[in-house]
Amino acid sequence: MATMAASQGKAEYQEYSAAVRWIILVAVLLGTVLEVLDVSIVNVAIPEMMGNLGATLDQIGWISTGYIIANVIFLPLTGWLSQHFGRRRYLGGSIILFTAASVCCGLSRSLNELILFRILQGAGGAALLSTAQATLFEIFPPNQISMVQAIFGIGVMVGPTVGPTLGGWITDNYSWPWVFFINVPIGIIAAVLTLTFMHESKFHERRERKVDVLGILFLAVGVGSMQYVLERGNRDDWFHSNIIATFTAIAIIGVIVFIIRELTTDDPAVNLRILKYRDFAAGCIYGLVLGFGLYGGIFILPVYLQELRGFSASQAGWIIFPGGMATALTLPITGRLGQKLAPRTMVAVGTIGFIVSMWILHFITLDTSSDQLFWPLVLRGASMGFLFLPLTLASLTSLVGKEIGAGTGLFNLFRQLGGSAGIAFLSTYLDHRTDLHRSILVQHINPYNPTAMQWLHKTSQGFMAKGYSITTAKQAALAAMDRLIEAQALVMSYQDAFLIIGIVFVCALPLLLLFRKRGPVGAGGPPVH
Template identity: 45%
Template sequence: MAEAIEAQDSLVEYGFRRVIITITAILCALLEIVDTTIVNVALNDMRGSLGATLTDVAWVITAYAIANVIIIPMTSWLSKQFGRRNYFAVSIVIFTFSSFLCGNATNIWELVAFRFVQGLGGGALLVTAQTIITESYPAAKRGMAQAIYGMGVIVGPTLGPPLGGYLVDNYSWPYIFYINIPIGIIATILTIMYVRSPKYGEKLRANQVDWWGIVFLTAFIGSLQFVLEHGQQDDWFEDHMIVTLSVVSVFGLVAFIWRELVYKYPIVNLRVLRNTNLWTGTIMTFILGFGLYGSTFVIPIYTQSILGWTATDAGLLLIPSSITTGLMMPIIGKLLERGIPAKYLVAGGFIGFFLYSLWMHNLLTPDTSSEAMFWPLVVRGMGLGLLFVPITTLALSTLKGAEIGEGAAFTGMMRQLGGSFGIAIITTMISRLNQQHRVDLIPNISAVNTQTQEQLKGLQQMFIGKGFSFNEALDRAYQVLEGKIMLQGTVLTYMDVFLYLGILFLICVPFVLMLKKGAGKVDTSSVH
């Protein structure tokens, strides 16, 4: 035990080296996270230049996400096999080179294949970066370490859309991939020069590798990610492929848990979840991912489809929220260092998210201004700051040595899965609630409703004045009213989505406060 603590302490860095290592890790985390959202605004351009359908081009996002969530749980094991520095450096090289290949893809399926490879490199960057930062700081400063890492993780999804919009509007879509290349080269050089590997035990021989664990994990996570990404557009369980993959995912999960608990050299150490702080933090990380990626997904769709904004404008709207989060991070890191229990900060974060969701629910209209959304988004930024750092600190604070990497892999995977569940559920809600609101609003266009008749006559006269015949003008008038109903129904749908998101966060508050006394306080017992 003393040797493990000594090995862990030997990785703590000070002064210039720690600054360089921290910058390198954040650069890599940003590379990975920006790439999950930067593609969204370029899909139309890709579709046009590569001659792909909308369903085909959606695979550019799906392939990356599937590769990401498959590799994340394996990162700790792969680090042990190849040495952390080597694995981290190779992952950056894979990510950077596949970015170059993505930009040079000549058809949609080439691009999808290269995005999958990019996802395999990218998944490693996020979790390994978190482990490197955590181990570079002494245990008493873990809160500040997570605050620094969190700035990259929270700002990343928000930077993606405006950066992608700017590059697509001013250059062309391959540049959203080319921008990774210089950053990747710098990060690789800094990693080789400064990052150190922990001393792990003997490497496994090929016949000891948990191949069945890898197969079951891939079946479980890969199938689940596909179901979440494509469920709504394929009408969920009405589609044979979705049903089949759901069964494969459940079977894969059960088989994976059984295999990891009985095999001597498991690919993922599930026993680390015995740590109460880790499994509590893992559940909260899932909810955080749900809120972070869900709200980042809803706002650009609302502003572009209802308010008619450009992709760049929609992305820029989220920047005040990110700046607020960035400013909150070091403050919250300091509060944790002073011994304030993480559970109180997390409860405050969930309440902040509830207030933001309720505020957005109340101000949405077909012509809401960006000024009206400024303060709610600032509250969202404060809520994210209060959630991210304490949750990650809570999850990892009592882990030591190799367990830190294993814990970071669980929290990383659950944040990604939380985001996937959030987007899948919100997409389904938007589709189903939209239909329901349209059905509810249609009776308002009634022949006996005098207000409707007056609107119809006014619109008809306007079209007649533009040279349309009596019947054509009446058809046009009905189309305008139908459009208004569709618009109102969509706004009501987004209002409902924000209300339900708010209720979810409010429900979490009492559960957080029920955590055992002292949960989330940083364990300083290993500091010497």
């Protein structure tokens, strides 16, 4: 019986030769790099786009908002779309759509055109992440899944880190359309390889499936409104804005109605029933935390380096770059360890390492050098390597068959929403903490503080030595003091932000108890429900 089961297991993966499997891996990895890199690389070019298109900061923000809203709407639908159109056609078509939209973005000559094509990019980009990941789970045997997902993870985790560096270099040396044109050769290669070597999924149902129109509509309204609130909330002063309050109400109602619809219909667009599996549900919640830390950290660090320290976009990118390389080097190691250690053990190691890195970063000052940032950023990058792969394996290896396609969509959606929530929360938190620290620091600037009075007197004398009058010199000294207070309040708020990210990860540690005790991935047979 054991021999028969083993032979059946081998036959299950004989649809592809070993060489073809690795070609498909290259194809989906290229597509993944396109999607993940594009988000961060475009953000660096925003100032140049504003000037060329005559847009305000609020208007230009829609090129990111439109992309992300389309992306989060389509992410949970990728499993259903793969079933409806066939995985090969859907993934290949999505790569072509993303590449064509990239060309159109680069050729856009108005803001409205650019926003439209960015929305199309976001719709196409969803499959480049979740459908690609589901494909790898299906075509590779269990004993290779750890290493294959580690290679896939390099594209997912390193892209947001390398993006600012590459985007800064392109912006400094070329014009902004090239941040889109760079996608074209990669997209062409990925599309050709996918359509040439990939077969339809063995779980593809050839029968006509009923389209869950209401489910898709409620998903678009609920999740789309939620993402809008997260993207625009801080900019519009949250619930002081009637628009944000309205969209929040729509999001809550839309999500509730969507959940009820999907749990009660026979042919749901999004299979929420797979959340009944404990490992997968815990993994999705942990994915929220991972997105919060990954995208939140990537958001605040470049702002600290550029606004407070005066580094250019390229310089800030190079300071962050070693962390991305640490992730890239760690993922193959975790891929090997995944065949020997239980996933939740590695997730625990990664979480603790990430917490330590945030603790170190919360001591940054106005004088912290790039060398002093090197090791905490490397530790953060290595910890991400220990988080992404084991968390993926712990969550998705509990699913079988058609569930994997639906599961990858939901898993990536939760990470994306966690990232959006992290950026929205931290941007608001930074504003509030800066105001708080500034008010506290200002209280210490009074005639009874000899240190402050001595600094003002000495600075006034310096301005007078340059030819300023007594009155003008005192005003200049007070202005200099105000700038110093503002800078100190900002750096203290960044210290608080890094600390709060670490606290969020500490709070996530008990979630590890929800993951079932299991051996290394690939050591046993398929999961039993």
